[in-house]
Amino acid sequence: MEFHLLGPFEAHHEGRRVLVGSRRQERCLLAILLLEAGAVVTTDRLIDLLWDGGAPASARGTVHTYIGRLRAALAPYGLRLETRHDGYAVEPDTHVVDTREFVHLVREAAAARDPAQRVRLHDRALALWRGPLLADVAGPRLRERIGGSLDDLRLSALEQRAEAQLAMGLHENVVADLALPAQQHPDRERIVAARMTALYRGGRQGDALALYRGTRRFLVAELGVEPGSGLRTLHDRMLRADPRLDRPPAPVYAVRVGEEWLPWNTSGHPALEFCNTYAGWGGPELPGSEWLRGYSTLAVWAGHLDLAEDRFVSRLLEQARRHPAEAAAALEEARDFRGRLYTCLTAPDDGRAFTAVAAVAEEAAKASVFVRGEDGLGRWRLPPGAGLRLPLRAVAHSAAELLADPRRFLIRACPGEQCGWLFLDESGRRRWCSLGTYGKGHPTQE
CATH class of the missing domain: 1.10.10.10 (Winged helix-like DNA-binding domain superfamily/Winged helix DNA-binding domain)
Incomplete structure (x- = not known):
């Protein structure tokens, strides 16, 4: 039941x-x-x-x-x-x-x-x-x-979600989501602070300061206390127009595509770039190691790497909005494939990893069609009928091509403990990926 x-x-x-x-x-x-x-x-x-x-x-x-x-x-x-x-x-x-x-x-x-x-x-x-x-x-x-x-836990969830959204640059969402809670619960200073920050980032400094004044009046009149140090400090920084309040720090080693932050291209091959959507392969999981934060990032990434046409990416994003559970399952399957592919490329003798990658690659081959591109060259493409699994199958097709290419033996992993990104070492002299080390900045850093 x-x-x-x-x-x-x-x-x-x-x-x-x-x-x-x-x-x-x-x-x-x-x-x-x-x-x-x-x-x-x-x-x-x-x-x-x-x-x-x-x-x-x-x-x-x-x-x-x-x-x-x-x-x-x-x-x-x-x-x-x-x-x-x-x-x-x-x-x-x-x-x-x-x-x-x-x-x-x-x-x-x-x-x-x-x-x-x-x-x-x-x-x-x-x-x-x-x-x-x-x-x-x-x-x-x-x-x-x-x-x-x-109810207390619900308010805490509102606070934590708003703070995470602010870290992602989604201040417009916070302004809308916290309009009523900030009015109904002026004693929840984290809610007030999050909405003040969101209003300020949206160019509404006056509204942010008015929210502080209203909150202070309530706290003094009803509870006999001044706002806490965190809220007072935020208010002072707004009065000084502290530039650090404008937006979360931009990530390092990233490119903005549409509404998504994606890692720089560093490896020279789409299948390797897919592995490089995760960092710190060789060490413990670290904050900021995961770039595929949601299905939308996976779809946009596939378009950015020319594994999917732009019109298909738009269609995938719409499908994901209409079917969030299916999109989440497709993302988890892609992440699992990414781990198996990384093992397959870094441990050539691992037969189980190869078999797992090959199974998805065979599915992709059966679903692919051969089309003529705008440059006049033919290429294999996945039709929109592949649905939300289109990015995964496109990556699997690329991975199969790499595994059949002698350059596969030139793949190296960046030895940086916080990196592990893969790259093609065609010169035979490189020890690091083209970044030298994995960046400390990242769109998901805490």
Whole structure:
């Protein structure tokens, strides 16, 4: 079953809504158990929450009646309400609860090093909220008692997503996303600071300073405190027009293509450039090592390397917007292929890596068509029917050509611990890639 608690209470089984005719308090009781899935909620606590200190003498019997009705209604769907000591518990099992999924996604986002990945995870988490917790079965006081920590976590997710967006230069998104939260929660100074920064970068210095003044008035009047040092410092820097506030630092060893930052071309071959969309191959994973931050970057990169025509790239970006889950899966498959290709090129005796690369290359060969280019030369191309996997198949086709080329034995890996990028050493004298070392700057640096 699937349970939606972040908004009006809903229960679904195989896409069909259930428990539609149940009593409001019954749904509320079930929601309380689901919020604490796996733990025992005592009968006394259920009574206290459901009646908020004004329980009738029959409350205990009423709770038992509710449990009996819920058991009968849920039994056909495999959800069991267990009696334990003087209380009840719901075992999470394979059932989906949006509150639990929300917490998991926020924690995963906090652990992600790549700002774009953090934004994607926070987007998925925040999209689960369809309104206040249990909007149709719980009042404000009960909502605060059982879901106050969830609302705090939602605000923290808004803060962290905004800060990641600012690191990526997406200040327009932050201005729009935080308009209402900054107004509703002036005590959340990270939200205020993020929106002030976004307004300032958008050329709206006056609005940014007005937001600070309004926030300060609230804090002094309602809480009797001045803004924190971080917000005061940000305000002072804006008054001084500190140029460091204008935008995040531009990445080093990168080129801007459309809305994406891509690594410089350094290797002399598309298949090697694909491997070079990741850095630090030889050492521990570092912040800024991943250049393929989202499917859009992969698609734009393929066009930039002439592996896909511009009109196909535009089509891929639109497909990715309409089918984000499929785009994410295609990106993960491309990243996995990249790792296998890197192994194949740096460890020629690794038969398993070669077999894995060859399997994708064979798929690409079957799907390719031979076309005449604008320069009059023929070349193999992937048609748009390849869908979101077009960039992967195009890279695989390029990789197969390289593996069949004697130059394949001239491939070297930059020995820099933070690099590992591949290049063709046709002179036999190079030790490093053309950058000399992997740059400290990067669009995803922290």
